[in-house]
Amino acid sequence: MYNNDEDHSIVKTYLELPYVLRIVEMYIRKLESSNMKLSYVFVLYLKGLQSEVFTQINDTKRVMRNRGIKIIQEDETEDSLMARYKCRGYEHSISLLWGKVRSDTEVKLAELMGVDITKMER
Numbered sequence: 001m002y003n004n005d006e007d008h009s010i011v012k013t014y015l016e017l018p019y020v021l022r023i024v025e026m027y028i029r030k031l032e033s034s035n036m037k038l039s040y041v042f043v044l045y046l047k048g049l050q051s052e053v054f055t056q057i058n059d060t061k062r063v064m065r066n067r068g069i070k071i072i073q074e075d076e077t078e079d080s081l082m083a084r085y086k087c088r089g090y091e092h093s094i095s096l097l098w099g100k101v102r103s104d105t106e107v108k109l110a111e112l113m114g115v116d117i118t119k120m121e122r
Contacts, residue, residue, distance in 0.1 A: 007069060007087050008092075008094065010064055010067065010069060011064070011071070011083065011085055011092075012094060012104075013056075013060050014057075014064060014071070015083055016096070016101055016104050016105060016108065017056055017057045017108075018057070019105045020053050020108050020109060020112075021053045021054070023105060023109065024049050024050045024053060024109075027046055028046045028047065031043045049109075049112050049113065052112055053112070067087070068086075068087060068088040069085060069086070069088075070085060070086045071084075072084040072085055072086060079097060079098065080095045080096055080098060081095070081101055082095045082096075
């Protein structure tokens with residue numbers, strides 16, 4: 001079965017980007033319903049991020065289509081996000097633990113926001 005790391009990475013990105021979008025949308029709703037001063041500035045910023053994530057989702061779909069990658073099935077379990085996909089005629093599967101999805105979405109959000117999370121203290 002032919003499947004390279006780049007194809008796998010594209011599928012992983014496709015599966016994780018909607019979670020980045022959910023996080024951004026959640027914070028937009030929270031800010032819109034808050035009494036915080038200048039919340040509209042943060043909402044505008046987050047809507048710009050939202051637009052960028054939509055663009056990345058569409059770009060990823062286009063890349064998948066061009067490379068012959070098609071998602072057959074997606075499942076969310078208590079432990080992981082799983083998907084089956086076809087890549088140039090061969091069927092593959094991917095399973096991402098929720099901890100991995102969470103850390104990848106944090107990294108992606110930081111990247112979109114231009115934040116260096118390596119300097120963050122935990």
